[in-house]
Amino acid sequence: MAAVLPSAGKQSQVSAQRKSRTGYFLLLPGMTWLAIFFAIPFVTLFMTSLQAPVAGKSGQYVPAFQVSNYPDALAEYWPQFLRSFLYAGIATGLALLIAYPLAYFIAFKVGRWRALMLVLVIAPSFASFLLRTYAWKTILSDEGFITSFFNALHLLPDDRILNTSIAVVAGLTYNFLPFMILPLYAALEKIDPRLLEASNDLYASAFTTFRKITWPLSLPGVVAGTLLTFIPAAGDYINSELLGSTQDRMIGNVIQTNFIEFRDYPTASALSFVLMAVILVMVFTYIRRAGTEDLV
Amino acid sequence: MRWIKSKLLGVIAVLVLIYLFIPIAVVGTLSFNKPEGKYNTSWNQFSLDAWTNICGVPGVCDSFMISVRIGIISTIFATILGTMIAFALVRYRFRGRATTNLLIFLPMTTPEVVMGASLLALFLNLRFPLGETTIIIAHIMFTISFVVVTVKARLQGMDPRLEEAARDLYAGPRATFRYVTFPLVAPGIAGAALLGFSLSFDDFIISFFNAGTVVTFPIYIWGAAQRGIPVQVNALATLVFVVALLIVLTSQFVSYRKRKALEAGMHSDSAIVGADVKGLEAAMPRS
Amino acid sequence: MANEGTHNVEDLHLTNLTKKFGEVAAVDDLTLTIPAGSFFALLGASGCGKTTTLRMVAGLEEPTSGSIHIGQQDITNLRAFQRPVNTVFQSYALFPHLDIFENVAFGLRRRKVKNVDAAVNSMLELVELAPMARRKPTQLSGGQQQRVAVARALINEPDVLLLDEPLGALDLKLRRQMQIELKRIQTEVGTTFVHVTHDQEEAMTMADTVAVMNSGRIEQMGHPADIYELPKTAFVANFLGQANLFAGARTGTSSDSIDVVANGINFRVLSTRNSAPGDEVIVGIRPEKMTILDLHDKDTIPSGHNMLEGRVIDVSYAGVSTQYLVETQWGQKVTVFEQNVLVGDRSSVGDPVVLHWSPDHTFGLAGGETVLADTAQILAVGA
Numbered sequence: 001m002a003a004v005l006p007s008a009g010k011q012s013q014v015s016a017q018r019k020s021r022t023g024y025f026l027l028l029p030g031m032t033w034l035a036i037f038f039a040i041p042f043v044t045l046f047m048t049s050l051q052a053p054v055a056g057k058s059g060q061y062v063p064a065f066q067v068s069n070y071p072d073a074l075a076e077y078w079p080q081f082l083r084s085f086l087y088a089g090i091a092t093g094l095a096l097l098i099a100y101p102l103a104y105f106i107a108f109k110v111g112r113w114r115a116l117m118l119v120l121v122i123a124p125s126f127a128s129f130l131l132r133t134y135a136w137k138t139i140l141s142d143e144g145f146i147t148s149f150f151n152a153l154h155l156l157p158d159d160r161i162l163n164t165s166i167a168v169v170a171g172l173t174y175n176f177l178p179f180m181i182l183p184l185y186a187a188l189e190k191i192d193p194r195l196l197e198a199s200n201d202l203y204a205s206a207f208t209t210f211r212k213i214t215w216p217l218s219l220p221g222v223v224a225g226t227l228l229t230f231i232p233a234a235g236d237y238i239n240s241e242l243l244g245s246t247q248d249r250m251i252g253n254v255i256q257t258n259f260i261e262f263r264d265y266p267t268a269s270a271l272s273f274v275l276m277a278v279i280l281v282m283v284f285t286y287i288r289r290a291g292t293e294d295l296v
Numbered sequence: 297m298r299w300i301k302s303k304l305l306g307v308i309a310v311l312v313l314i315y316l317f318i319p320i321a322v323v324g325t326l327s328f329n330k331p332e333g334k335y336n337t338s339w340n341q342f343s344l345d346a347w348t349n350i351c352g353v354p355g356v357c358d359s360f361m362i363s364v365r366i367g368i369i370s371t372i373f374a375t376i377l378g379t380m381i382a383f384a385l386v387r388y389r390f391r392g393r394a395t396t397n398l399l400i401f402l403p404m405t406t407p408e409v410v411m412g413a414s415l416l417a418l419f420l421n422l423r424f425p426l427g428e429t430t431i432i433i434a435h436i437m438f439t440i441s442f443v444v445v446t447v448k449a450r451l452q453g454m455d456p457r458l459e460e461a462a463r464d465l466y467a468g469p470r471a472t473f474r475y476v477t478f479p480l481v482a483p484g485i486a487g488a489a490l491l492g493f494s495l496s497f498d499d500f501i502i503s504f505f506n507a508g509t510v511v512t513f514p515i516y517i518w519g520a521a522q523r524g525i526p527v528q529v530n531a532l533a534t535l536v537f538v539v540a541l542l543i544v545l546t547s548q549f550v551s552y553r554k555r556k557a558l559e560a561g562m563h564s565d566s567a568i569v570g571a572d573v574k575g576l577e578a579a580m581p582r583s
Numbered sequence: 584m585a586n587e588g589t590h591n592v593e594d595l596h597l598t599n600l601t602k603k604f605g606e607v608a609a610v611d612d613l614t615l616t617i618p619a620g621s622f623f624a625l626l627g628a629s630g631c632g633k634t635t636t637l638r639m640v641a642g643l644e645e646p647t648s649g650s651i652h653i654g655q656q657d658i659t660n661l662r663a664f665q666r667p668v669n670t671v672f673q674s675y676a677l678f679p680h681l682d683i684f685e686n687v688a689f690g691l692r693r694r695k696v697k698n699v700d701a702a703v704n705s706m707l708e709l710v711e712l713a714p715m716a717r718r719k720p721t722q723l724s725g726g727q728q729q730r731v732a733v734a735r736a737l738i739n740e741p742d743v744l745l746l747d748e749p750l751g752a753l754d755l756k757l758r759r760q761m762q763i764e765l766k767r768i769q770t771e772v773g774t775t776f777v778h779v780t781h782d783q784e785e786a787m788t789m790a791d792t793v794a795v796m797n798s799g800r801i802e803q804m805g806h807p808a809d810i811y812e813l814p815k816t817a818f819v820a821n822f823l824g825q826a827n828l829f830a831g832a833r834t835g836t837s838s839d840s841i842d843v844v845a846n847g848i849n850f851r852v853l854s855t856r857n858s859a860p861g862d863e864v865i866v867g868i869r870p871e872k873m874t875i876l877d878l879h880d881k882d883t884i885p886s887g888h889n890m891l892e893g894r895v896i897d898v899s900y901a902g903v904s905t906q907y908l909v910e911t912q913w914g915q916k917v918t919v920f921e922q923n924v925l926v927g928d929r930s931s932v933g934d935p936v937v938l939h940w941s942p943d944h945t946f947g948l949a950g951g952e953t954v955l956a957d958t959a960q961i962l963a964v965g966a
Contacts, residue, residue: 023388027396030377030440034399037437041414048417098312105309115548117313119541124316126540127323128533129498130517134525135319138326138337177316227405235407238500242521252409252501259413259505265420272413276406283405457676460643463663464670465690465739471664475689479680554721 042276049269059263066266073270077254081274084250087165087240088233091172092180095229096222098173099180103221104214107188108196114189121181133171133242140167140243163245171239179228187221188214223287231279251275320537327530334524346527350535353526359516360532366428366512367496370435374496375489377436378443379481385444386451403441411438412505419506426508434506435496442495443488450484483551494540592619593654595640595743595775600649602635609635611799613649617743617777617792622769624778624790628822632799633779634673637745640777641670653742664693669736670745674752675728677720683707683731684716690739706738709768726757733765737772746778750785762789783823787811795819815858817865817948826867827917830950833862840942846913850889852947863950871920872944875907878935890939893917895930905929909936 052064074081106117124132140146140161150156161167191214199209237252251271258268326336330343351357381400384390403411415434419426458480462472500514507515517529595617602610610632617623625633638644640651642663650659658666669690677686684703691699707713710730720728729749736744749765750758766789769776780786786793787807794804795818803810803819811823820826831845841857843850843864850866857864868889876883884890896916897908900923907919907930919938921929930936 020388023384023390026380026384026388027390030381030444031396031399033377033437034403034440037415037418037433038403038411039399041411041418044418044421045410045414048421098315101305101308102312105305109306109309112552115552116545119544119548120313121316122544123537123541124320125498126494126544127320127537128514128517130500130514130521131323131525131530131533132319134337134517134521135322135326138322139318141337143338174315174319231405231407235409237409252407255409255413256501256504259416265417268413269417272410276410279405279407455674455676457672457674458678460641460663461670461672461676461678461735462689463643464641464668464672465735466664466693467689468662468664468693471693475693476678 042273045269045273048265049273051266051269053266061265069266069270070274073267074274076267077251077271080249080251080254081271083248084234084252084275085278087169087172087248087250088230088236090169091176091233092226092230094169094173095177095180096184096226099177099184099225103181103184103188106185107191108193118182118185121178121185125178129175130238130242133175133238136167136171136174136243137162140170162243163248165244165248167243168240168248168250171243172233172236175236175239176229176233179232180225183224183228184218184221187218187224191217227283227286231283234279235275323530324534324537327527327534329527329530331524331527336525336527336530343527346531350528350531353528355511355516356526356528356532359511359513362428362510363497363513366431366435367493370432370439370496371489371492373432373436374439374443374492375485378440378488378492379447379485381440381444382447382451385448400441400444403438404445408438408499408501409505412502415502416505426506426510428510430506430508431503431510431512434502435499438499438502439492439495443492446488446491447481447484450481450487454480487547490543497536592773592775593656593742594619595777596652597636597640598650598652600636600639600651601647602632602639602644603647608799610639610646613799613801615794615801615804617775619775620773621792622766622776622778622790624780624786624793625796626780626783626786626793626823627796628781631796633781633796634747636796637670637747637777637779640743641668641745642666643670667742668745669739669741669743670747671729671732671736671749673747673749675720675732677728677731677735679720682717682719683712683723686720686731687735687738689735694739702738706734709737709771710734725753726761729753729761730764733768737768737774741774743775743777746776748780749778750780750782758785765789787823793823795822797822811869812944813856813946814867815948817867820867820946820948825870825918827870827873828948829866829915831864831866832950833859833864841947843947846911846915848891850945851887851942852945853942856942856945857947859947859949861949865948865950867946867948868940868944870906870918871904871922873917873919873938873940875909875919875921875930876937876939877930878937881937884937884939885941888939888941889945890937891917892935892937895932895934895936898929898932907936909938 047063048061049069050063050065050067051061051069052066054060054062102121106114106121110117138144142160142162147156147161150161151159156166158164161170195213195217196209199213200206204212234250235252237250237256240248240250240253255268255271255275258264258271325339327346328342328344329336329339330341330345332338332340345352381396385393385396390396412434415430415437416426418424419430424430454477458476459472462476467475498514499512500518503512504515504518511519513532517525520526520529597613597615597617600610600613600615601608613632613636625636627633635644639646642658642661642665646659650657652658653667658668678689681689684707687706688699688703691702696702704713704716707716710733712727712730712734715723715727715731720731723731729752732749733746746765750761753761762785765776778786778790790807792804793807793810795802795810797818803815810819814820814823814826817828820828829845829848829850831843831850833841834844834849835842836854839855840851840853841864843852843866845866852864852866859865866889878892881890891911893909893911895907896910899906902923904920904922907921909917909919911917917938
């Protein structure tokens with residue numbers, strides 16, 4: 001019965017859709033805004049990425065079709081590219097590991113405290129992103145408790161955390177964790193707890209139940225969560241800048257400094273374009289593989 | 297052993313929650329610090345200076361007010377535009393639905409550097425002067441999608457029969473919207489506006505690309521990070537955190553009481569609760 | 584707009600009403616007159632077109648063709664909010680942000696009627712909810728919400744009140760109570776009620792006219808008892824209660840009856856109770872009209888009764904009656920209900936028995952393969 005109701009509601013909603021000019025009128029202003037300030041900039045970004053420098057004048061470029069900007073940029077900055085995906089990938093994996101138990105706990109174990117728990121998950125985002133990242137400088141500092149603890153166990157290759165890749169990945173993991181928790185929770189919350197009971201009843205151990213029932217049913221949340229964590233993490237440069245050393249720079253740093261400090265617009269544009277393209281390809285293959293097309 | 301097993305999940309969950317709040321605690325604690333040098337990174341001495349003289353450092357409160365202003369203006373625009381789109385998506389049939397959906401989905405999956413850089417490329421090519429206007433344009437652009445998703449969830453959670461009932465009871469299209477649709481969607485729109493404001497207020501990356509010489513609050517913090525962040529910044533951030541938390545907790549409390557009344561009325565509508573969760577999910581501020 | 588004060592009730596006419604969704608006709612060339620002041624039930628399985636019909640009358644769905652009149656007034660092209668018709672929605676659709684008073688007052692306020700307070704208060708009295716006026720809908724029980732929905736529609740004094748499965752969300756006991764309640768209200772206000780339901784018992788107890796709908800068409804219409812006692816199609820025979828059907832062929836015709844042979848057994852069907860135009864006839868009988876006897880007592884059967892031998896394969900005791908499943912020689916299963924009025928032995932499983940019944944209860948239906956296929960389908964759904 002419960003399974004039937006929502007689809008019935010959906011159907012009546014579709015039939016409630018009207019065909020009229022009002023629809024276009026409602027769409028027009030917002031979509032125009034997105035077209036002009038989101039879609040068209042990609043075109044200018046692409047054109048900028050092909051521009052050629054004006055000889056002798058740094059920071060000035062003329063329209064051209066200099067495709068070599070792409071291999072040049074990649075040749076120079078491929079380590080930062082790889083590093084971005086590596087750091088973002090590790091951070092996403094860690095976030096999944098950390099987020100899953102909490103999301104599961106909120107979905108199945110807290111009853112009517114769910115709403116409050118969700119507020120607690122979101123609440124840290126109310127404090128400035130930059131300041132929270134900056135706070136990790138204090139927490140992970142060389143004199144700090146955490147560094148001393150790991151040093152006592154001789155677990156740190158450089159005897160420190162701050163200004164190493166560990167700090168950058170830790171920062172990324174922390175900052176995008178809520179993006180992992182919420183989609184996971186949304187997917188887990190939809191699972192009927194009776195399914196888990198049925199599985200137990202049918203001789204599945206707790207582990208088998210998780211592997212055969214919970215995990216597959218939570219996959220849409222896993223997909224959404226990993227995407228929502230990985231994408232901003234791969235493009236981020238704040239964590240690397242504040243918590244890492246110059247050895248830990250990511251592609252975001254390169255784009256930012258090339259654009260704003262060096263005024264090397266073609267290189268920065270080419271890199272942005274490649275980053276976006278790679279992410280889009282990953283997003284769509286990932287979504288197709290995981291079979292959840294309706295993310296919006 | 298069994299006890300440990302049954303409690304293990306809860307213990308992990310609580311630890312993760314604590315982990316989420318550690319940096320907040322640090323930021324808050326350091327707002328009562330009197331730092332030894334210019335860097336406010338380690339505890340020195342208790343002081344209320346930053347709180348009693350919150351605008352004491354030049355630029356802090358100015359940048360704060362600029363961010364508030366930008367946040368309010370871009371939220372108003374984004375909320376109106378996004379709400380209109382959400383209504384069109386749920387209530388109307390039109391050509392190009394797939395393209396529309398894509399154009400709404402993509403800004404949420406595009407790294408902010410890319411959005412910031414591409415928008416800057418546009419402004420540079422148009423020789424459009426950078427400043428508060430360009431920041432507002434950018435903020436409206438990247439918050440619209442989140443407004444759409446939030447309002448859309450609310451609209452979809454609404455029983456279409458309610459509007460039919462209004463029409464059946466002699467309400468024309470305008471009266472139906474005014475007396476039924478709008479009051480029912482209003483909480484979703486309010487949530488979307490709050491979300492939009494928090495996104496705009498806390499945005500650094502996109503703003504930094506398109507700010508020119510304007511210094512928003514996050515840009516101020518970024519600049520100050522190199523030469524030492526004033527304690528006042530911690531105080532202001534803590535204040536924002538507490539105020540935002542109070543707003544959300546209050547609204548949660550209100551909706552909790554409503555839901556309790558709902559349960560008392562025997563009618564538990566999972567569609568409404570589901571929409572709330574989706575709204576919450578959408579209500580996640582991005583850095 | 585609904586009239587104030589004196590209420591001229593007029594008939595509701597649907598003429599050649601058709602609604603197509605793509606290629607599928609949900610309502611197929613429906614012509615129907617619903618008499619003023621009647622309690623009319625549209626009965627059918629889900630997807631038969633009854634709700635679509637209702638929504639077209641309400642103005643929530645546009646007919647593909649055909650027209651809708653109230654008296655002489657053509658309302659086909661009026662918008663929902665312009666029609667003198669109000670609806671009690673399935674699951675009520677009460678406005679959750681308004682209290683009970685404002686829900687009931689909604690239609691009056693939209694029409695800018697004066698003296699809203701007095702009208703709402705007296706309407707709340709009618710449905711016995713006056714103390715709840717300032718509660719929100721979610722704070723009411725299902726039955727109370729149902730009454731608010733009725734009050735909210737009725738206060739507008741519509742020419743026709745439409746009820747879309749109004750009792751569907753209530754539990755059985757409450758449903759019985761509300762059936763009586765709705766009937767009382769209808770008698771009190773005299774408005775035409777058009778009631779859509781899939782529950783045959785609900786339709787029969789409340790309505791004075793029932794129309795059985797199937798695949799967008801009306802199969803049969805009339806007083807509940809008339810339809811039940813003399814169904815005209817196999818669909819109606821099976822949808823409204825239960826029936827045992829035997830497909831056969833006409834072998835003879837006398838002045839007041841016909842003879843039909845089915846599976847080698849001769850049945851007599853009164854001409855007045857036969858709706859089969861041709862020679863293919865389905866003989867039908869309701870389970871409670873049959874008497875079950877031990878085979879030894881065959882001689883006691885009154886002459887002229889139809890009879891049938893078989894073997895009991897199942898006996899279920901259901902309090903008021905006992906339900907037997909009897910298998911005939913050719914393997915058909917026949918259901919028989921026996922009122923538990925006799926003291927003593929009942930037939931038990933394996934007993935050879937004979938069933939008999941009066942031709943006054945026998946009915947004849949048009950035969951043919953499609954009918955049988957239809958019947959099989961209903962039975963499959965019913966099982």
